[in-house]
Amino acid sequence: MVLAPTGTEATVPLVAVLSGLFGLAIGSFLNVVIYRTPRQESLIAPASHCPLCGEPIRARHNIPVLGWLLLHGRCADCGSTISVRYPLVELTTALLFAGLCLRLSALQLLPALPAYAYLAAVGVTLAMIDLDHRRLPNVIILPSYVIIAGLLAGASLWTHDWSALARAGAGGVALFAFYLLLAVIHPAGMGMGDVKLAGILGAILGYLSWAALIIGAFGGFLLGAIVGIAVLAAGRGTRKSALPFGPFMITGAILAIFVGDPLAQLYLRAMGQV
Template structure:
């Protein structure tokens, strides 16, 4: 059952990754993600369905357009693979197959929880890449994610009467949003409002998991982003005053918290003598 679930979610993630390629390219430009259909940037010919199979089509075409031989960037299969991997990781982390042994409505809990974090994973892949490309975190992606994740967590809480986790999720959203808003207000050159809005969404998800995960995700973003900035400075790829897209590091810190937050937090408490 575990292998079957991982395979199915990984395959579904590849398909979502193909759609995210469209989102990453069109949303920052204010274009529709529905129409027109995808086409080659070189010759303008609409991409055929059999040339739009995630990863496989790129490999069979050897990274070239079938009609004009224009180069197709390897970032497209990379995003598809990344999305497949993170979807599989989410499924393994939250184990939705346990719902098969639960009566309704309790079965809705693990399913809704898994879906909430799968949505966050897909949104995260798109936002990270857009921020790298444009240093923006579009409201068109971030804001609609709030009600989607919130409703799914509400369903998960209601199915098991776990209202404490839901209240902690709301508190986590408020804490991270307020902290980032204060930083953006104090130093607007270093923190944008897009980061603030994303912080609330991440706080919602991390707060659901626990206070330790919230702390690890919050501080992890600055530790990972800071380490990256130091490496850039040492390699002379950036100066002390250079800015870097911070959204990817917020998402990396959140991912660290989702998959390893509890042991990291417990280890920290042990080191400081509180565990």
């Protein structure tokens, strides 16, 4: 006999869809943040406009993803090319928001969704800025400590799970200290922006589990090594070529949120521990 889903279970797909739609809107704003923050421009004024001709973008063309498709990837006024990265940022943010909703629901941690959605938004933003400018702006990272701490505390208050909040604090301190040690030992290979980002990722991963923290922390190094080898093999760089590490850290953390615990269980089974 197939049982009908409970009220909470039945609403999860709807919440995931709404989260995805909200993610589309947030992704549109993130494109503004990614472009203007490194240039120290206001995020409020002027309104969205073509960076080449300066003409304002019409409201119907500001619809996430669809606006880019309607314009065929070109400015409606001057015809200049609009990078495909704009709709990709919007779509990626939407998928992350929806996916995090489903994942946290499965873990019975849905009250923590605002914290993880915020991390996804900040992660997409920082990854793009680091790729473009090789830096992680303090104006984004430092306030994120306060915001994520507040959102995780709110989730713990809702669920009465204070051990998760304590684990988040310990995880943030541990990963910050680890990256700081690496920066001291090898300053050329690790920037302080990476160190500051590590504290945020450590907290958000530690809130889930120790397994997620460990896999997320070392996942970034693994991804960096794989891409570095691929760059060398393709002749696109040398051993001295510097790659921005922030995107690898963020990708490793996101992957750990979704598959950290299953990977840990798989490893333990392989070792005969479970």
